[in-house]
Amino acid sequence: MPALSPTMEEGSIVKWLKKEGEAVAAGDALCEIETDKAVVTMESNEDGIMAKILMEEGSRNVPLGTLIALMVDEGQDWKQVEIPPVEAATPPAAAAAPVAPPVAPSTVPLPKPAMSGPLRLSPAARHILDSHGIDPKLATPTGPRGLITKEDALNLLKTHPVPKATPAMAALSSAPTPAATPPSPGSRPNIPPLSVPGKPGAPGTFTEIPASNVRRVIAQRLTQSKTTIPHAYASVDCDMAAVMHLRKDLAKEQIKVSVNDFIIKAAAVTLKEMPEVNVTWSGDEPRALDSVHISIAVATDKGLITPIIKDAADKGVQEISANAKALAQKARDGKLLPEEYQGGSFSISNLGMFGISGFSAVINPPQACILAVGTSRSELRLREDDQTLYTQQLMTVTLSSDGRLVDDELASRFLDKFRSNLEKPQRMALA
Template structure:
């Protein structure tokens, strides 16, 4: 049955278990059966008043436990044992799931069978008593007390999960899209299998801000994130030892620099790829990023447009976030988390005066198996140099 199936009817075969070394294709699969309906007499007994006590009926003689041939289900090992000793499988007591006669059931029948081949009588189990649910206790609201004194915190009712109004402790089952399930699976895989290491640095964005204004005068509109993408790609070109991925046997060097950018959509986060970003200009990066982001929100991305990146960037600066740590996108080795720029007073180069700087915090999450702390620090140092002197990126 397909993974993630919902609304599976009772009695549907969802898996098949066989003994080690046995061929599952040779196992006899029973036809699907509908779940047995509750007898009308049992339902009536659960709501009808208890009858007057009567004389107990005479005890019934021991009955031989048998199984209907229509519901007979045997494992291959059990079938082999019963056939080898000429035993009737209907005399076995099944203990497997959904009435399956297992190897142990066949051995138990073999041990309890006399030499004459007669079946050992088994007493029929007594029927369980009918269950009558107890009425829920009546709810009595607590009496209202005096108002709290000034400066004191009033009593707060216990938190309940949103659900049916007036029913504390209930919840609402929200269906998850396929994209949301894949995101959850990949994030869990990343945090449980990749040893994350984190390092942060503040970058002076004054030169980038000035360059943006100069380009805007020439009707060229680019964002700060476009410069970050360019700087990350150029830094990876300068430090190819960071442009790696983890394979089953160890590090695997990548021969291309493809930057994945995180885009938030209604269905979840997706990472379209800007390919060969180190060879692009900032204006070309900007146009490509805008087109990919729009197709991502429209759900029109092709698989090759969001699969196969070598380095990821997640920018939350436009949401007022000053700094954060992102989760690595496997099988990549790193992801750069970008916060918003802020104005701060910092000492000047001569340490004699203070000047206002536009600082932006970036945090590198790296796979400790591939990028150790020293290598991550050198990467962030070069990245900061590329952002603080954007003209040098054209020389790399």
């Protein structure tokens, strides 16, 4: 399993593009691998024959360095390829496992543990074995990479007697066994009952949902952002009348651009005019960036991802629009290259198309800011000169800023400059 992104620690095999026995040339696509960011095609570095696929399609959370396939040179008998033992790929344990503390006395002798080394248990299996006081080393794992599954735990309860319960355990096991739980010796706590595969779920049951690599990384980065970055928020209303009129004029020239394209352009121009906001936090100090690369939040089936429009301040709105559409489609297809989603300096998240009037977004570290964009709305206003009513098209944007880099005064000046640029789009639209 190769490292296909700087932050990748494990990957999942999505699809094999070569079959066993098939000839492979240098540069041929071997398989599609889901990294922590996207689905990336792995290419061969040399000629040969695909001899053996060791990790089938659908294999998830494969650690870096794990053997996933074997190739042989052309002319060799690929059917006679020697498969290295699994133990050879696993580094020896640095020290013996610590001795487990003594368990409650039992009148029934337990067999010798069936496995050694680090244990890997599913949450359901851990709960079942802990509830009955059974050593998980007695279970025979059938899950991927030595995982003890719920079925393994239930099979252990069926084949081996349960140790005699202490008074505390007896009180705990007095709760009735849920109807949806497979029958097993003894009983288990009813908090909550487990669902049975292939059967309708009973009230209160739950189903474990495997997290994708992308979803796990999103969870880690959001937690890191909210716990390590001092978020500050500031909002401003922008008059969108000029942008709406300019869009209509451009449409007559067969130039189709969105409101979001103008927002990206306005943010990029403002960052170029205020380079003190175009910074990131690196280690224990700020780092000023030389280029303005705007990250745009795109919703996919696997979660949000932020492809980058590079050098956005130097591009016209029409070019920004074309870039944004192409990157968004690649993001939804899971085909983004690492350089297309890494290295942004400022993020924009727009929920206006969902009717959201305003919201606060979470900063994408190590960036200093993210701009949350709401929908445009019509409001009646009173003219001061003649006291007549008129309709104004307003849009609320909220800047989330890293207080270590962008203080309240700087954030306010940035929003004021951004509003001025957006409300006068003619001077920047096609620059």
